[in-house]
Amino acid sequence: MSDSLDAYLILSGILFAIGTFGFLARRNAISMLMSIELMLNAVNLAIIAFGSFIEPLRADGSVIALMVMAVAAAEATVGLAIVMAIYRNRRTPLVDEYDAMRR
Amino acid sequence: MPRSLINILGPLVIVGALVSLPVGLAILGVIGFDEDLLFFILAEVMLLSGLLVVTMRDIIRCGLAMIVCFLSLAGIYVIAGAPLVAAAQVLIYIGAISVLILFAIMLTQTKDAPPSLVFQTQALGAGVASVILGLIIVITVSATDWGEVGTRLRTATDALAEVLFRDYVLAFEIVSVLLLAAVIGGIYVAKREEGGAP
Numbered sequence: 250m251s252d253s254l255d256a257y258l259i260l261s262g263i264l265f266a267i268g269t270f271g272f273l274a275r276r277n278a279i280s281m282l283m284s285i286e287l288m289l290n291a292v293n294l295a296i297i298a299f300g301s302f303i304e305p306l307r308a309d310g311s312v313i314a315l316m317v318m319a320v321a322a323a324e325a326t327v328g329l330a331i332v333m334a335i336y337r338n339r340r341t342p343l344v345d346e347y348d349a350m351r352r
Numbered sequence: 353m354p355r356s357l358i359n360i361l362g363p364l365v366i367v368g369a370l371v372s373l374p375v376g377l378a379i380l381g382v383i384g385f386d387e388d389l390l391f392f393i394l395a396e397v398m399l400l401s402g403l404l405v406v407t408m409r410d411i412i413r414c415g416l417a418m419i420v421c422f423l424s425l426a427g428i429y430v431i432a433g434a435p436l437v438a439a440a441q442v443l444i445y446i447g448a449i450s451v452l453i454l455f456a457i458m459l460t461q462t463k464d465a466p467p468s469l470v471f472q473t474q475a476l477g478a479g480v481a482s483v484i485l486g487l488i489i490v491i492t493v494s495a496t497d498w499g500e501v502g503t504r505l506r507t508a509t510d511a512l513a514e515v516l517f518r519d520y521v522l523a524f525e526i527v528s529v530l531l532l533a534a535v536i537g538g539i540y541v542a543k544r545e546e547g548g549a550p
Contacts, residue, residue, distance in 0.1 A: 250383045251391035251431050254501050258493040260395050260428070264402055266486030271406030273478030274471050279457055280411060283418050286449065287402055290425055293437075301433040304502045308515040311507045314437045315516070318444050319527045323534035325449045329456045330542035337544070342460040345472065 257298030265291035276343045278332045282325065289321045370396050391431050398424040409470050411461070415454045422446050433506040 250256050264287060271284030293314045300310010336342055339349075374392035378385050383392060397420065404417040422445040429438035472478070516524060 250388040252388075252504055254498055255493055256391070256395075257428075257432060259490050260398070262489030262493060263399060263486050265489065266482045267399070267402045267406055269485055270478055270482035273481065274475040275406065276469060276472050277411055279453060279460065280406075280414060280470075283405055283414060283453060286418065286445070286453075287405060287421065290422065290445070294425065294428065294432075297429055297432050297434050297437060301504050301507060302501050303498070304500065307505065308507055308512045309519075311434050311437050311512050312516045312520050314434070315440055316520070316523055316527055318437075318440055319531060322444055322449055323530050325452055326534045326538040327541070329452060330538040332456060333459065333542045336460045343469075 254298055254302045257302075258295055261291045261294040261298065264288075264294065276345060278335070278342050278344050279329070281344065282328050282332070285328075286321065286325065289317060289324075293317050370400070387431055391428065394424045394427045394431070398428065411457050412454070415450065415457055418453070419446055419450045422450065433504055435506070436509050436512060 268284045268286075268288035268291060271287065272281050275281055275284065296310050296314045296317065298310075300306045300308070300314070332342065335347060339347060371393060374383065374389050374396070377383050377392070378389050383389065401417045401421040401424065405414050405421060408414050408417065422441060426438040426441040426446075429435070429441060
């Protein structure tokens with residue numbers, strides 16, 4: 250099982266679907282950010298799987314995964330800073346109460 | 353049954369179920385004993401903790417389950433043959449991003465918010481949509497012929513370093529500038545305004 254590319258890709262697909270559900274269904278902004286991290290990890294797992302199974306991509310897969318991690322760190326920093334800034338004004342972390350621009 | 357007994361027995365039952373299923377499959381000969389067994393257990397732990405991240409009510413526990421998910425994913429990276437990426441996963445995701453998210457959770461938790469309203473009203477539709485998405489991905493992956501799939505090999509760290517600092521050196525520099533910009537932007541956005549609203 251650990252020797253087939255399909256197992257890794259199916260695992261990453263299921264994790265991506267879980268992350269999608271969390272992003273669509275949760276009310277808390279930080280929960281949504283955590284779901285985005287899950288989805289990024291699923292994509293990383295697929296990249297690693299391709300890199301370790303397909304010969305011409307061998308080292309490139311790991312390098313791209315490291316780049317994705319760095320971009321995910323930047324995204325988490327800015328996203329959490331925005332959530333903190335909104336929380337300071339609105340006193341709530343729930344995204345459906347951020348309705349100042351549609352009233 | 354007293355509550356402390358449940359607190360001890362519950363995790364034991366869960367761990368037993370998680371371990372006994374792949375061991376049983378290995379004894380039956382469906383999967384192999386060495387790396388297959390480890391892969392199966394890590395995949396189970398990862399999917400279960402991922403589900404807990406998106407379904408649990410207490411957001412602190414969601415954050416802790418996310419750490420478990422990242423840790424088992426690092427184990428899967430090692431099995432897949434990318435030990436350096438696994439080390440970076442532990443350092444960056446568990447050491448930096450998870451701690452950042454836990455701090456943000458602790459700063460934004462309020463006592464008066466009703467904890468029962470965890471999900472949006474479209475949660476059912478979101479569940480159906482994501483199940484369909486997962487099914488589509490699984491069917492597509494199993495139906496596709498990936499062509500020249502070789503055997504699984506470990507990525508040597510010196511080969512990785514050579515590719516990173518020769519072919520991808522421009523992307524490396526751009527990512528370092530991006531991280532600097534993210535740090536400065538994060539500080540600017542999150543800092544308290546001077547003399548503004550408290």
